[in-house]
Amino acid sequence: MSKELRALLAKLEQRKTEVRTFIAQDNAKEADELMNEVRSLQAQVKVLQELENEERDGLDGGTPAGGQFDSLETREEAQLEQEYTGIFLRGLRRQGVTADMRSIVKEYQRRAVMNEGETSPAIPEGNSTLIVPKDIQTRIHTFMRTLNDLSELVNVITVSALSGSRVMESDQTMIPFPVIEEYGAIPESDNPKFSNIDYKVRKRGGILPITNELLADTDQNLLAHIIDWLGRKAVVTKNTMIINQLQTLPKQQWGSFGDIKHALNVGLDPMISQQAVILTNQDGYNWLDQLVDTQGRPLLQPDITAPGKYVFKGRRIEVASNRFLPSDTVNAKAPMVVGNLKQLIAMFSRKFFELASTTEGGDAWRRDTTELRALMRDDIKTWDAAAAVYGELDISDTV
Numbered sequence: 275m276s277k278e279l280r281a282l283l284a285k286l287e288q289r290k291t292e293v294r295t296f297i298a299q300d301n302a303k304e305a306d307e308l309m310n311e312v313r314s315l316q317a318q319v320k321v322l323q324e325l326e327n328e329e330r331d332g333l334d335g336g337t338p339a340g341g342q343f344d345s346l347e348t349r350e351e352a353q354l355e356q357e358y359t360g361i362f363l364r365g366l367r368r369q370g371v372t373a374d375m376r377s378i379v380k381e382y383q384r385r386a387v388m389n390e391g392e393t394s395p396a397i398p399e400g401n402s403t404l405i406v407p408k409d410i411q412t413r414i415h416t417f418m419r420t421l422n423d424l425s426e427l428v429n430v431i432t433v434s435a436l437s438g439s440r441v442m443e444s445d446q447t448m449i450p451f452p453v454i455e456e457y458g459a460i461p462e463s464d465n466p467k468f469s470n471i472d473y474k475v476r477k478r479g480g481i482l483p484i485t486n487e488l489l490a491d492t493d494q495n496l497l498a499h500i501i502d503w504l505g506r507k508a509v510v511t512k513n514t515m516i517i518n519q520l521q522t523l524p525k526q527q528w529g530s531f532g533d534i535k536h537a538l539n540v541g542l543d544p545m546i547s548q549q550a551v552i553l554t555n556q557d558g559y560n561w562l563d564q565l566v567d568t569q570g571r572p573l574l575q576p577d578i579t580a581p582g583k584y585v586f587k588g589r590r591i592e593v594a595s596n597r598f599l600p601s602d603t604v605n606a607k608a609p610m611v612v613g614n615l616k617q618l619i620a621m622f623s624r625k626f627f628e629l630a631s632t633t634e635g636g637d638a639w640r641r642d643t644t645e646l647r648a649l650m651r652d653d654i655k656t657w658d659a660a661a662a663v664y665g666e667l668d669i670s671d672t673v
Contacts, residue, residue, distance in 0.1 A: 282318055283319060286312065287384075289311055354378070355382075355408060355409060357378050358378060358379065361379055363493055365404050365631065366496070366500075366631050368631060368644065403647075404630065405628055406627040410500075411625070411626070411627060414504050418505045421509045422509065422513070424513045425512040427551060428616055428619040429616045429617070429657065433473065436651070437474040438472070440470075440473070440620070442658075471657065475652055479649040480507055480648055481645050481647055483643045489644055503648075504627060510598075516619060516621070517594065517599050520609075523611070523662065525664050525666050527665070528666065528667045529668045531565055531586075534552070534586070535587065537665065541612070541663045546660075551589055551592050552586055552590070552610065553594065553610070553615065554592075554593060554594070555600070555601060555608060557596060557669055557672075558601075558669065561608060561669045561672045562574055573586060574586055574591065589612075606669050607666040607669065608669045609666060609667075610666075611662050615662060618662045619654060620656075621652060621654045622654070627648060627649070627650055629646060629648055631645065631647070
């Protein structure tokens with residue numbers, strides 16, 4: 275995308291904002307007059323996009339092999355992603371960035387925020403922080419799924435604003451549809467009851483020292499190191515948040531696997547029980563793994579839908595590290611949460627990781643290294659407290 279086209283798009287967005295302002299002020303006449311300029315700018319953008327597309331086709335010999343650019347819009351997004359990734363790596367290495375490169379950064383962030391559903395900048399003006407490119411974000415999340423990421427079990431809601439609220443339908447007893455006679459009036463059904471859940475995402479971050487040798491290495495090796503670190507830190511952070519939220523549930527004392535069956539059969543609503551998982555730590559899993567029936571066969575069965583996983587009464591067993599979900603070693607109790615965790619917990623998360631680097635702040639100057647600062651923003655709330663039960667399981671016979 276040329277500098278001229280980016281400037282034209284920025285001007286178009288500015289005029290659209292002004293139109294919305296006039297509408298909000300109930301000034302329809304000014305808004306209508308300004309819309310003429312908006313239409314003119316839209317026409318100019320379309321012509322310039324077509325011109326650049328034709329010029330690019332002429333230089334590149336048409337659509338690249340493989341047909342990865344199915345349309346002008348797709349082609350532009352892919353090229354912008356590639357350009358921004360290069361600038362992102364330059365920023366991490368503290369290399370010079372031209373004014374044209376800065377305009378690419380601004381355009382990329384504008385589109386990223388627009389796709390996220392926000393209208394205000396994702397990063398405050400003047401902040402040197404860069405959002406992580408989309409393809410690298412995808413690689414980070416893919417890597418996180420290979421770890422013990424408990425956020426896969428809860429309801430993760432991507433948000434664009436730093437604070438806000440969501441309306442959730444409360445758990446309630448529903449009544450069946452009534453019988454309606456021919457030509458009879460349809461009565462009002464039971465109205466759902468909703469509750470408002472407020473969220474405010476909080477900034478969390480850390481520092482990663484990077485040696486000059488690594489900065490001088492290939493892009494692939496530098497990115498692999500950053501992805502590994504960010505992925506692991508994000509999983510540890512999210513797991514800690516989720517476990518802290520789980521520990522706010524009231525505790526029940528369980529002495530046998532019959533108590534687990536009772537929680538599934540009676541403690542939970544049948545609709546929730548059918549979708550339940552059993553989350554425990556390594557001690558709790560070790561206790562479950564030693565259960566056998568009267569013929570000596572293990573009660574845990576392999577989950578045919580997920581190799582390496584096991585189920586108890588058809589519910590998948592999820593295991594958290596003792597380090598994050600510790601047992602009560604004094605009283606020989608292991609934690610065990612049974613229920614639908616996606617209905618229990620809502621995690622509100624900004625989609626972006628943000629990175630910035632320095633050779634002067636912190637210990638970077640003293641150590642002759644570059645320090646990488648990473649930021650993520652999340653909040654966590656209990657959605658439906660009746661969607662799970664928390665048991666403290668007696669494991670004294672296996673300790």
